[in-house]
Amino acid sequence: MLKKIGRLDAESKKELDTIIDSIYELLDKGKSSKAEKELIKLSATPNYFIREYVGKDLINYEDQKQVNPIANRMIKHKIYGVRATALFYYYQKYFDDPDSMFEILSESFESVPWEVESIINEMWKRFPDFMKDKMTDWLESDNPKKRALSFHGMENIANSDPGFIMDFISKAIDDDTMEVQKKITHILTQVARANPVIVFPYIREWLCEANDKRIKTIWVSMKKLANIVIQRNRREKSQEFVLLTQQTIYDWTKDENDNVAKMGEKLSHIIKK
Numbered sequence: 001m002l003k004k005i006g007r008l009d010a011e012s013k014k015e016l017d018t019i020i021d022s023i024y025e026l027l028d029k030g031k032s033s034k035a036e037k038e039l040i041k042l043s044a045t046p047n048y049f050i051r052e053y054v055g056k057d058l059i060n061y062e063d064q065k066q067v068n069p070i071a072n073r074m075i076k077h078k079i080y081g082v083r084a085t086a087l088f089y090y091y092q093k094y095f096d097d098p099d100s101m102f103e104i105l106s107e108s109f110e111s112v113p114w115e116v117e118s119i120i121n122e123m124w125k126r127f128p129d130f131m132k133d134k135m136t137d138w139l140e141s142d143n144p145k146k147r148a149l150s151f152h153g154m155e156n157i158a159n160s161d162p163g164f165i166m167d168f169i170s171k172a173i174d175d176d177t178m179e180v181q182k183k184i185t186h187i188l189t190q191v192a193r194a195n196p197v198i199v200f201p202y203i204r205e206w207l208c209e210a211n212d213k214r215i216k217t218i219w220v221s222m223k224k225l226a227n228i229v230i231q232r233n234r235r236e237k238s239q240e241f242v243l244l245t246q247q248t249i250y251d252w253t254k255d256e257n258d259n260v261a262k263m264g265e266k267l268s269h270i271i272k273k
Contacts, residue, residue: 002015002016002045002047002050003047004045004046004047005046005047006047006049007049008049008050008053012050013053016042016050016053016054016057017057019038019042020042020054020057022038023035023038023039023042024061026038027061027063027066027067032066032070035066035070036070036073036074039054039070039074039085040074040077040079040082042054042085043055043074043079043081043082043084043085043086044079044081044082045081046081048084048114048115051081051084051085051088051115052088052115054085054088055084055085055086055087055088055089055091055092056088056089056091056092058071058089058092059089059092059093064093067089071086071089071090072086074086074089075087075090075104075108075112080112083108083111083112084112084114084115087104087108087112087115087116087119088115090104091119091122098123098126098127098130101119101123102123102130102134105119105120109145109146109149110145113145116149117149117152117153120149120152120153121152121153121156122153123153124153124154124156124157125153125156128156128157128160128161131153132157132161132164135150135151135154135168136150136168138150139168139171139172144175144177144179144180145179147172147175147177147180148177148179148180148182148183150168151168151172151180151183151184151186151187152183154168154187155186155187155190155191158187158190158191158193158194158195159194159195162191162194162195162198162199163198165187165191166191166198166199166202169184169187169188169202170202170206172184173206173214173217174211174213174214176213181217184217184221185217185220185221185224188203188218188221189221189224189225192221192225192241192245193225193228193238193241196240196241196244196245196248197240197244200244200245200248203218203221203222204252204255204257204260206218207257207259207260207263208257208259208260209259210259215259215263218263219263219266222263222267223267223270225245226245226249226267226270226271227270228241228245229241229242229245229246229270229271230270230271245271246271249264249267249268249271250264250268251264252264252267253265253268
């Protein structure tokens with residue numbers, strides 16, 4: 001019995017392989033409609049890992065001319081799991097073709113959001129320069145979900161290109177959408193832990209002429225960072241990060257800008273606990 005949730009063990013994969021092989025046998029016999037029906041039945045599951053396993057395996061079937069029209073219908077299916085399975089098929093199909101894959105992501109980001117996020121994260125690891133260009137376009141979209149997604153996975157370049165991330169955030173720091181604000185605070189926290197010496201000057205600049213909404217966004221991120229400083233035995237807490245964060249907060253308390261000084265005072269109460 002396949003699990004409804006959770007990662008796949010060896011026994012589950014063996015069971016899936018048996019079912020998938022039976023679907024391929026139907027295709028071999030020209031029974032495409034029945035094969036599609038069985039594939040949809042298998043894909044209509046809440047288990048993310050089953051959908052991923054099945055979708056990626058479809059690329060292994062020898063006659064892709066039979067698989068393609070089925071996948072084209074599945075990506076538009078009314079059941080979420082079926083759409084998600086098809087998306088994983090396309091990801092495997094266009095694994096080394098980011099342009100083609102990105103076209104599909106652009107059409108699917110609202111209908112299969114969780115899987116789109118997962119694939120975007122992977123593409124940041126594999127095609128960072130390509131993603132910088134495409135996500136900059138998404139950031140300028142009228143669609144707030146697309147703008148929020150433009151930040152997803154960006155932490156993968158927190159070490160290699162923090163300057164790009166900070167310039168990227170600068171363009172969206174005053175975005176009115178709550179989901180975008182959440183993404184900003186998340187990525188700010190990630191990149192500051194990796195490169196505090198680059199991040200804190202940007203944040204000070206944003207504070208100097210900040211309205212209440214921007215101050216709130218920055219406060220959420222800085223509060224998280226200050227709390228990391230005072231937590232014991234936190235693995236991702238480097239000595240450089242701790243010292244720079246403490247020094248920055250101290251310097252801010254004496255800053256000539258009122259917004260910066262107030263932020264420094266609030267943060268200093270946390271690190272003095």
